[in-house]
Amino acid sequence: MARSERSRTELLEMIRKLDARCRARAAGLPDEDRPPDSWAAVLFKLHEREFLTPLEQISEVLELPWDITRVPGTKPWLLGVANNRGTLLPIYDLANLMDGSQPPSRRKRPDSGADRRRELRSRERVLVVRQEELPCGLVVSEAIGMRYIKNTDRVDGSQEDLGPSGSYVESFFLLDGTPIPVIRLVELMADPVFSAAKV
Numbered sequence: 001m002a003r004s005e006r007s008r009t010e011l012l013e014m015i016r017k018l019d020a021r022c023r024a025r026a027a028g029l030p031d032e033d034r035p036p037d038s039w040a041a042v043l044f045k046l047h048e049r050e051f052l053t054p055l056e057q058i059s060e061v062l063e064l065p066w067d068i069t070r071v072p073g074t075k076p077w078l079l080g081v082a083n084n085r086g087t088l089l090p091i092y093d094l095a096n097l098m099d100g101s102q103p104p105s106r107r108k109r110p111d112s113g114a115d116r117r118r119e120l121r122s123r124e125r126v127l128v129v130r131q132e133e134l135p136c137g138l139v140v141s142e143a144i145g146m147r148y149i150k151n152t153d154r155v156d157g158s159q160e161d162l163g164p165s166g167s168y169v170e171s172f173f174l175l176d177g178t179p180i181p182v183i184r185l186v187e188l189m190a191d192p193v194f195s196a197a198k199v
Contacts, residue, residue, distance in 0.1 A: 038149055039055075039151065040149075041147050042054075043146070045142040049162070051181055058127050061125050065091070067082060091126060157181060168183050168188045169182065
């Protein structure tokens, strides 16, 4: 009995030490270095154009799944559903939804462009957007990464130059000297056009 008490005491001491080490290392994580008066964003591309979206709206970024099950009778921009760790995730092609275009990685070509399509597809990412009911995935040409954006870097920009995506842009912020449009993806998904996926 004394031996098991001693083992339990040693185990609790090991857990305390491990917890202390984890807390000490967590203090240096990037979120602690967030500049004052700024917000975190995900920088991504649709074709060659860069966009920002608030990080708080994105739950994760995935590689484009190879196994996407098409849903019969739906618009082309609803690619289908995929299994994401046991949860069905609807996958939407954001570029196709915005302007009706398809990325080169999914276009059928008579020539032997399989390697080029594979290379382009390898850059595509799925932004999983937080929603109250079911999360959904939006395919983008490339997810560049997270950026901190200063509130003072807000600038004027022209939504007309953005084509159909301009109606979903709420503001512009300077990033490396260039005005980048900000899309609030949750608001985009509240648009009735988004929910009208059936043909």
